[in-house]
Amino acid sequence: MSAEVVQSRRDWLLSERPASRMQARLGRAYVAWRRFSANRLAFVGLLIIIALLVIAALAGALAPYSPTFGDLKNSRLLAPSAEHWFGTDDLGRDILSRILYGSRWTLYVVILVAIIAAPIGLLVGTIAGYAGGWTDAILMRITDIVLAFPKLILALAFVAALGPGIENAVLAIAITSWPPYARIARAETLTVRNSDYIKAVQLMGASPFRIVLRHIMPLCISSLIVRVTLDMAGIILTAAGLGFLGLGAQPPLPEWGTMIASGRRFVLDQWWVAGAPGFAILIVSLGFNLLGDGLRDALDPRSGDQ
Amino acid sequence: MNRETKTLLDVDDLRVTFPTRTGVIEAVRGVSFSLGRERLGIVGESGSGKSQTGRAIMGVTPSQARISANKLAFDGIDLLRISPRERRALRGNRIAMILQDPKYSLDPVMSIGRQIVETLRTHERVSKAEARERALAMLEAVQIRDPKRVFDLHPHEVSGGMGQRAMIAMMLIAGPEMMIADEPTSALDVTVQLDVLGILDKLVSDRGMGLIFISHDLRLVSSFCDRVIVMYAGKVVEQLKASELGNAQHPYTRGLLNCMPKIGADRHPLPVLDRKPEWAA
Amino acid sequence: MTSAIAVDRLEVIFDRFRALKGVSLDVQPGESFGLVGESGSGKSTLLRAIAGLAPVASGSIAVNGKTLGTRRDKAFYREVQMVFQDPYGSLHPRQTVDRLLQEPLAIHGFADGEKRIQQALDEVGLGNGFRFRYSHQLSGGQRQRVAIARALILEPSILLLDEPTSALDASVQAEVLNLLEEVRRRRKLTFLMVSHDLAIITHMCERLMVMQSGEAVENLAASDLVERRVTKDYTRNLLRASDGFVRTA
Numbered sequence: 001m002s003a004e005v006v007q008s009r010r011d012w013l014l015s016e017r018p019a020s021r022m023q024a025r026l027g028r029a030y031v032a033w034r035r036f037s038a039n040r041l042a043f044v045g046l047l048i049i050i051a052l053l054v055i056a057a058l059a060g061a062l063a064p065y066s067p068t069f070g071d072l073k074n075s076r077l078l079a080p081s082a083e084h085w086f087g088t089d090d091l092g093r094d095i096l097s098r099i100l101y102g103s104r105w106t107l108y109v110v111i112l113v114a115i116i117a118a119p120i121g122l123l124v125g126t127i128a129g130y131a132g133g134w135t136d137a138i139l140m141r142i143t144d145i146v147l148a149f150p151k152l153i154l155a156l157a158f159v160a161a162l163g164p165g166i167e168n169a170v171l172a173i174a175i176t177s178w179p180p181y182a183r184i185a186r187a188e189t190l191t192v193r194n195s196d197y198i199k200a201v202q203l204m205g206a207s208p209f210r211i212v213l214r215h216i217m218p219l220c221i222s223s224l225i226v227r228v229t230l231d232m233a234g235i236i237l238t239a240a241g242l243g244f245l246g247l248g249a250q251p252p253l254p255e256w257g258t259m260i261a262s263g264r265r266f267v268l269d270q271w272w273v274a275g276a277p278g279f280a281i282l283i284v285s286l287g288f289n290l291l292g293d294g295l296r297d298a299l300d301p302r303s304g305d306q
Numbered sequence: 307m308n309r310e311t312k313t314l315l316d317v318d319d320l321r322v323t324f325p326t327r328t329g330v331i332e333a334v335r336g337v338s339f340s341l342g343r344e345r346l347g348i349v350g351e352s353g354s355g356k357s358q359t360g361r362a363i364m365g366v367t368p369s370q371a372r373i374s375a376n377k378l379a380f381d382g383i384d385l386l387r388i389s390p391r392e393r394r395a396l397r398g399n400r401i402a403m404i405l406q407d408p409k410y411s412l413d414p415v416m417s418i419g420r421q422i423v424e425t426l427r428t429h430e431r432v433s434k435a436e437a438r439e440r441a442l443a444m445l446e447a448v449q450i451r452d453p454k455r456v457f458d459l460h461p462h463e464v465s466g467g468m469g470q471r472a473m474i475a476m477m478l479i480a481g482p483e484m485m486i487a488d489e490p491t492s493a494l495d496v497t498v499q500l501d502v503l504g505i506l507d508k509l510v511s512d513r514g515m516g517l518i519f520i521s522h523d524l525r526l527v528s529s530f531c532d533r534v535i536v537m538y539a540g541k542v543v544e545q546l547k548a549s550e551l552g553n554a555q556h557p558y559t560r561g562l563l564n565c566m567p568k569i570g571a572d573r574h575p576l577p578v579l580d581r582k583p584e585w586a587a
Numbered sequence: 588m589t590s591a592i593a594v595d596r597l598e599v600i601f602d603r604f605r606a607l608k609g610v611s612l613d614v615q616p617g618e619s620f621g622l623v624g625e626s627g628s629g630k631s632t633l634l635r636a637i638a639g640l641a642p643v644a645s646g647s648i649a650v651n652g653k654t655l656g657t658r659r660d661k662a663f664y665r666e667v668q669m670v671f672q673d674p675y676g677s678l679h680p681r682q683t684v685d686r687l688l689q690e691p692l693a694i695h696g697f698a699d700g701e702k703r704i705q706q707a708l709d710e711v712g713l714g715n716g717f718r719f720r721y722s723h724q725l726s727g728g729q730r731q732r733v734a735i736a737r738a739l740i741l742e743p744s745i746l747l748l749d750e751p752t753s754a755l756d757a758s759v760q761a762e763v764l765n766l767l768e769e770v771r772r773r774r775k776l777t778f779l780m781v782s783h784d785l786a787i788i789t790h791m792c793e794r795l796m797v798m799q800s801g802e803a804v805e806n807l808a809a810s811d812l813v814e815r816r817v818t819k820d821y822t823r824n825l826l827r828a829s830d831g832f833v834r835t836a
Contacts, residue, residue, distance in 0.1 A: 021685060024721065199677075200734075200737070205694055351758065352756055496625065497825065566757050567761075567791075569789050
């Protein structure tokens with residue numbers, strides 16, 4: 001691609017007078033992208049998350065061994081070597097392969113929690129903030145009650161009631177993690193609900209439902225995305241914690257928390273069994289945190305030149 | 307040279323630029339003027355660079371801005387050459403500034419009286435009791451009727467006009483020789499506006515201060531100041547005596563005067579300003 | 588003839604603060620009526636009460652002969668629209684001009700949206716080049732034009748104007764005032780305009796009411812102000828203040 005083509009494409013994106021809806025939207029996205037990519041650390045975070053996605057998609061092709069069957073006779077608790085980069089566990093399974101497959105479960109948990117908890121929080125928060133009065137009081141007291149319990153304990157209670165397993169763990173984490181989102185959404189809503197532009201929409205005769213859905217929610221979404229991204233690390237850790245306690249994913253599923261749990265018996269002599277999945281959790285959590293920080297700068301609705 | 311005509315501030319070719327991601331923004335592009343012990347008005351619309359000119363003289367420009375000038379001298383002191391510390395010492399002591407909204411310039415958690423006392427005591431070594439006496443006297447000088455009561459109030463407990471008076475009192479307590487007032491009355495009601503201007507006027511003539519009055523309101527400036535500088539797109543387009551505003555030469559100045567509705571002048575539609583690119587050249 | 592706006596002994600109370608203390612007002616169809624006063628006079632509150640944005644404690648408001656309840660129906664908003672003071676605050680920060688103008692059309696179920704948006708933009712002197720801009724890509728005057736276009740797109744008969752030019756530069760103010768006069772003439776609109784500036788009100792309105800701390804001070808014709816036929820000291824003070832600063836030495 002020649003330099004001129006790149007230049008003209010950029011001018012088109014940054015045009016002060018876009019000629020279509022599409023161009024306006026793309027231009028806006030491009031500005032956010034430029035601000036995001038100017039932040040090196042955030043970019044590293046994004047690369048980590050992309051790597052996670054690629055690994056999860058291609059785990060079958062990338063993994064050198066089966067994640068669930070090991071050679072019990074010859075390869076129990078081998079130290080990291082050329083054949084087994086991360087060593088093997090007590091059942092002779094290749095840890096690298098298990099971690100590669102485990103990325104699928106990590107993504108599964110993270111994505112499911114995000115698409116359950118974030119919309120609940122958004123809905124509760126914006127409705128409470130916009131309606132005010134009794135609706136606000138009731139919704140926010142419910143939020144406070146959920147918020148008052150430590151997340152892991154409440155999740156434990158849910159899983160104990162629903163039975164162990166990764167689906168129930170996801171459900172339990174989702175149910176316990178929406179209150180902070182509701183609080184954020186409510187706070188955002190309170191700052192905009194008395195603004196003239198919301199008043200102007202009221203004066204168009206818009207229903208409260210329409211105002212919340214089409215005018216208030218879009219303003220809350222960016223801070224919510226940031227918060228959800230920053231929470232991803234916590235979600236992974238909670239899922240790993242449940243797995244560790246034996247209430248999340250069940251063996252032989254290669255879930256990282258469960259892997260740490262089963263490796264803890266040999267942590268002093270065969271550190272790699274628990275260390276490798278621990279390191280994987282660390283890297284992915286870091287990736288989400290860096291990404292979240294970058295998104296906060298890129299999406300902040302209050303920043304001037306957007 | 308007598309006291310009236312002595313030059314207090316000398317500005318020659320002042321430039322203020324802001325580097326941004328998309329290029330350099332030139333807010334002020336070669337402004338020159340001098341100020342004696344008089345009331346000088348700087349008038350312009352938003353983006354004309356009038357506020358940035360005031361800030362550059364005061365030394366409160368954002369840190370990323372670049373300021374250059376052939377000469378920027380206050381009472382013979384080169385303001386661009388001296389250390390930040392010396393600049394700070396000048397600020398508040400010999401040069402004072404009043405901003406548009408007193409709510410943002412007064413400390414919200416400190417009583418008005420204490421703020422005035424603190425200001426005085428950072429610039430002069432005086433006892434607490436004396437500082438208090440002088441603060442009360444100053445509040446009285448800005449026509450606050452019950453200075454003892456206002457002394458103990460916090461900024462949010464007073465009206466806009468009262469807040470602006472307190473702000474003026476605080477700025478004047480150290481006895482500055484020059485004052486920069488950036489839209490000091492724009493946030494106030496018209497009747498209060500005139501009271502505040504009256505106070506400012508009296509203080510300027512009593513103390514022989516030099517005043518730079520920055521405003522968008524050409525009519526107000528022309529009725530208040532001795533001399534008016536009209537700015538457009540970072541440049542001075544016209545300098546003239548306030549009394550001769552009616553004979554302004556530059557089409558921008560005349561357009562600005564013309565386009566405001568006046569009581570009794572039945573002009574429909576109002577004449578609008580036809581901006582010529584060569585004005586900004 | 589029924590009045591376009593008839594307000595009778597209106598009281599508005601915010602948390603025990605009486606912002607309006609029994610104000611009455613009568614605006615004829617096609618008339619341009621001004622409300623003048625300083626901050627805290629209740630002039631904006633009166634405007635917002637008519638629009639349904641302020642809590643009415645007692646008294647009544649009738650628009651085109653129809654007395655309004657606490658809830659306004661959709662038909663009301665097709666008759667009455669408002670332009671706000673701050674052009675930076677009255678446009679949604681995340682919506683393009685196109686989206687802003689489409690919203691009222693979508694709410695009221697207009698089919699010919701495309702044509703109306705074009706027309707509305709032309710009417711306020713903004714070409715198609717502005718249609719897909721976000722509000723941060725517009726100057727103050729352009730924003731206020733968009734706000735006027737949005738108010739006009741539902742073809743109301745009454746426009747409430749809350750200091751529509753006080754945040755604008757003098758030269759832009761003249762353009763916006765001219766635009767307002769032009770659309771009023773073309774569409775035979777009724778204006779109810781709030782301002783603290785007597786000169787603007789006498790320029791724009793035939794009749795006006797001076798207000799102070801939630802009460803009406805006096806009702807005047809614009810010509811009364813021009814000839815300085817005022818009866819109340821408060822109005823006289825306002826008039827004097829609008830002449831600029833006078834040195835008393």
